[in-house]
Amino acid sequence: MKIGISISIQLAEQRFEEAMAIAQSDLPVSAYWSELTREVGRSPRGGDTVVLGCALLAKACDSRIDPFVVKLGVSERGYHMRGIGDNVLAPARDRYGFDLGSESANPTNGSTWLKPRTLHDIVTRDPESFGFLLEVLGEVDRLDEERALRAFAAWLRERFAVALKNQPIIISETDSSLIGIIEAAERFVVENPERGGRGQALVAAALSLIWSNVETGKITDPSRHWPGDVHVFQAAEETPILAVEVKQREVAEGDVVAFVRRCASRGIRNIAFCALSPHQQRLESLDAIDVAREFDCVFTWIYGVEELVLHAFAWSPRGLDANIRNLTRGMVKRMVEVGLPVSTQKRWAELTRSTFLE
Known part of the structure; x- marks a missing residue:
């Protein structure tokens, strides 16, 4: 028998909307819970913020839940945190625009x-x-349902403030030359690879100079459907016409x-395969080429940032100055998609000698 407390999605959505009405009004919210939300949000794990939001909303639905037991089948007070996160908070984040601490649908x-x-x-x-x-x-x-609802409203208002603060920059002008943009991108x-996010954003931005339909996503996305980090699609094709794996560490x-x-x-x-580590050895006798031929596929090696940028510029239908501008600005879009913060976007603007709007 499955033990625990089941919370209906309908009830959770109803309580969410009640808290949202408070968060978006002029009514005061708990300064205490606002401060706790801010402090939890400073954790290096964005998931901490999600866990707190789920616990507060669940408690607002049923005060019996144990916020330390986040799945059914463990104790009589356990609750299904994933149901709250996936079915209520993630869709609401996309609808209202607050910062959940994670961009994942799950x-x-x-x-x-x-x-x-x-x-x-x-x-x-x-720890x-x-x-x-x-x-x-x-x-x-220790909260009852009504106090949990008020605390959750404070959580929401704080996460709206974070979203406002994290609006991406807009690059207006850049003063980079060809050598300048390559050196800036290499540095x-x-x-700070940021778990590979910077390299992934750069590859997506570079390929966008050549193809119009380039897709990438969060660095660690459990719902990723295709192998690789960056994909190029053609309008009539469901399968990518190109898949690129991006690594900032040495690969074998x-x-x-x-x-x-x-x-x-x-x-x-x-x-x-795009290997961006400056220490990567060239694998000229790579068996991957033979494997690709075996499957009637084409395999391409891209070694380093300079080779990536020069290839993209060479195959782009635009001129050099336009490519420099588009790569500089396109990087911001791709950094947002990968999940890199505003501070990283500003660092890119600094290195490329670009002016930007906040």
Whole structure:
């Protein structure tokens, strides 16, 4: 028998709208819960903010829930956090525009939250911030439904403020030359890879100079459908016409061969591997080429930032000055898609000698 407290999506949506009405009104909200939300939001894990939002909304629906037990089948007070996150908070984020702490459609779909029996069982690399989250969830556990609703309204208002603060910059002018944009891009991806996000954004922005339908997504997206980090589509085709894997660390031949096989098995005929590490060795005798031929596919190596940028500029239908402008501005769009913060966007503008609007 499944034990725990089931919260209907209809009730959760109703309570959400009640809290939203408060958050968007001139009514005061709890300064105490606003401050707790801000502090949790400083965690290096965006998921902490999601967990707090789910717990407050669930508590507003049923005060019996245990915010430390986030799945059914564990205890009589456990609740289904993923149901709240996926079916209520994520759609509401897309509808209203507040910052949830995650851009994923499945913000709590991870082993960090769903594998342990309780949140107390989680071991993290940052025990201080996680310990604070647990303290705050202890505060949540003492709330009744109406106080939880007010606390959730404070959470919402604070997350709207974060979204407003994190609006992407708009690059108006750039003073980069060809050498300047290459040197800026090389420094940008090396100085702080941000889990590969900077390189992924650069590849997507560069390919957009050639193709009109280039797609990428969050660095770690569990719902990613196709192999690779960046994909090019053609209007009438559902399968990508090009898939690109982007790595900012050194890769071995076996990694590349495995990627080619995954793409070929999915019907992707044009495959590229972009190795952006300055320490990457050229693998001239790469077996990936033979594997691609075996599957009647094309495989392309791209070594380093300079090669990526020069190839994109060479194959673009536009002139050099337009390409420099478009790459500089297009990087902001791609950084947003990958999930990089405004501070990273500003660093890009600084390195490319660009002026921007906030």
